[in-house]
Amino acid sequence: MKKTGFFNIINYSLITLFSLFCALPLALLFMVSLTDEKSIIKNGYQLLPEQFSLEAYKMIFTGGHDIFNSYLVTIFVTVAGTLIAVMITAMAAYTLANKNVSHRNTLSLFFFFTMVFNGGIVPWYIICVKLGLRNNILALIIPSLLFNPFNLFLVRNYMNGIPDSLRESALIDGAGDIRIAFQIYLPLSTPVLAAVSLFYGLAYWNNWWNAIMLVEKKNLYPLQYFLLKLKSELTMLTDLQGSSAVLSTITMPTESLKMATAIITIGPIILLYPYLQRYFVKGLMIGSIKG
Amino acid sequence: MEMKTNLKKLPNSKSGGKGSFIKDIIRNPLSYLLILPAVIYTLIFGYMTLPYMVIAFQKFNFRTGIFNSAWVGFKNFEFFFKSASAATVTWNTVRLNTLFIFFVTVFSVSLAILLNEIKNKWFVKITQSTFLFPHFISWVIASYIIYTLFSYNYGIVNRILGFFSIEPISWYMTPKPWTPILVGMRVWQATGMSVVIYLAAIVGIDGSLYEAAKIDGANRWHQIKHITLPLVMPTVAILTLLSIGKIMYGDFGMFWAIIGDNGILYPTVDVIDTYVFRALRLSGDPSQAMAVGLFQATIGFILVYTTNKIVKKSFSEGALF
Structure with a gap:
């Protein structure tokens, strides 16, 4: 009995320790965003600041036009992209799960092949340029993110579990494949579609690859790219020269403002987290158990 | 692993034959x-x-x-392989990925085993959510976190060094420490997700094995060592092999967000993917970039193919194709 108690104490402490390792860096970011500027200059970044201030958030909400523009870009791209991506995926998954389609395995292979072998980023970039996907909002929606074979297989595996007799009886009642897909299979696949929407949505929300490759116009910067630019300008100024003398000569967003900007971009993720986590774990399980 | 048997489980053809x-x-x-x-x-x-x-x-x-x-024949390849970068970026990619795989696996398997021993459901739920959270955060945000830790002027690490009267270090100008920093960030970001997978594998272990062990007088440590660990090993092996298959691919998002084009740090953190990106977008030489990409894809494909063969041979269920 005594031994179990000892084991438990160690066990709980180790897990708590790792939880802190996961949570503290984000807590730090959050606390710095709430720190008074003078406090930062005096004490550096702190987990428990000497003086709190909401100034950074006030500044963002009153004068941060650039970031709001980026917010709008990201929201639009995420919503539009996810909707189209889920649609494309679900429709294709129905066909791969349709036992009447005798070449469905060849089709699966067709999608799978590009997952293991493709030309990489250089041809991808050339193709995007040729399609005119540069410096427009479509460049943020279409390349890379609009369809992912992994998600396709996830949905297909789930749909394979729907009894075939449903489709057959609908066929007898005169419904076509499109109607069967949209009115029977899609509604029955809600759990996996929710998980897949989450995967797509998150990929869009956190994406800056498309922006760094294909977008130069500032008004098209999605949030993450906006943040990246903001940071690289600041590290260049302060850290590469390794002195604080430069700080005073150049006007730039204040320290807390920078962190506050980072925090408001993860705001939606924090708010949606309970939902995100549930469907994420579910999606992962569907993939590994049924796959 | 998730997509493993996609292609295999379905019957190969309908009884009626395929037709065109x-x-x-x-x-x-x-x-x-x-x-x-x-x-x-x-x-x-x-x-x-x-x-x-x-x-x-x-x-x-x-x-x-x-x-x-x-x-131009092999000129682009020659240019790359004759440059000092070839060895650096290839070695960095393989070295960092190996460290990532090793540490993430060790941490996530250990934590999954520990979590499995805890009976308090509420505690498990909260901690697991905390582990998983970094997975949803982009590398750009992660780079902000690193900045709050390692910035020269205000960074916490330098302040702590100052507390012990150690001279502040200009981290963004010192290549060496970035290997452990990146490994730490990788563990921070990727462990939660692996824990979910390993925990699922552990929960799936037949409970009667533990019952039998208990009757034979095995304590919890014995149970972990002789039941949980051996039975979770196949999953570990499969996931590790599959990651080894991708060892030639650096995580561009991670490296570029954290390091960017800070050339001072290249000796330890420049990877193939960032090199290709620079060749393509900064020096604007697609052919040069493609040569390196082709080198990467070829070795990458051989690795995927080989590791998959090994997985298939040893664990028939885990193979990718």
Whole structure:
């Protein structure tokens, strides 16, 4: 009995320790965003600041036009992209799960092949340029993110579990494949579609690859790219020269403002987290158990 | 791992035989219509990339295109392999990925085993959510976190060093420490997700094994050592092998967000993917970039193929294809 108690104490402490390792860096970011500027200059970044201030958030909400523009870009791209991506995926998954389609395995292979072998980023970039996907909002929606074979297989595996007799009886009642897909299979696949929407949505929300490759116009910067630019300008100024003398000569967003900007971009993720986590774990399980 | 048996589990053909593709399309026109967008997308962004790989042997020019650019043989490869960067970026990619795989696996397997021993459901739920959270955060945000820790002026680490009267270190100008920093960030970001997978594998272990062990007088440590660990090993092996298959690919998002084009740090953190990106977008030489990309893809494909073969041979269920 005594031994179990000892084991438990160690066990709980180790897990708590790792939880802190996961949570503290984000807590730090959050606390710095709430720190008074003078406090930062005096004490550096702190987990428990000497003086709190909401100034950074006030500044963002009153004068941060650039970031709001980026917010709008990201929201639009995420919503539009996810909707189209889920649609494309679900429709294709129905066909791969349709036992009447005798070449469905060849089709699966067709999608799978590009997952293991493709030309990489250089041809991808050339193709995007040729399609005119540069410096427009479509460049943020279409390349890379609009369809992912992994998600396709996830949905297909789930749909394979729907009894075939449903489709057959609908066929007898005169419904076509499109109607069967949209009115029977899609509604029955809600759990996996929710998980897949989450995967797509998150990929869009956190994406800056498309922006760094294909977008130069500032008004098209999605949030993450906006943040990246903001940071690289600041590290260049302060850290590469390794002195604080430069700080005073150049006007730039204040320290807390920078962190506050980072925090408001993860705001939606924090708010949606309970939902995100549930469907994420579910999606992962569907993939590994049924796959 | 998730996509493993996609292609295998289905029956290979219908009892009636396959018939030609065209017949199949005529029989199921609407089904083929439904899959058409995905097919077109894959053709454009997947298969169309393949012919462009030949530009590695050309001096590619956007205006003249793939058919009218001058052929230069292996010059682009020569340029890369003769440069000092070739060895650096290849070694960094393999070295950092190996460290990532090792530490993430060790942490996530240990934590999954520990979590499995805890009976308090509420505690497990909260901690697991905390582990997983960093997975949802982009590398750009992660780079902000690193900045709050390692910034020269205000960074916490330098302040702590100051507390012990150690001179502050200009982290962004010192290459060496970035290996452990990146490994730490990788563990921070990726462990939660692996814990979910390993925990699922552990929960799936037959409970009667533990019952029997208890009757034989095994304590919890014995149970972990002789039941949980051996039974979770196949999953560990499969996931590790599959990651080894991808060892030639650096995580561009991670490296670029954290390091960017800070050349001072290249000796320890420049990877193939960031090198290719710079060749393509900063020095604007697609052929040069493609040569390196082709080198990466070739070794990468051999590795994927080999590791998959090993997985298939040893664990019939985990293979990718």
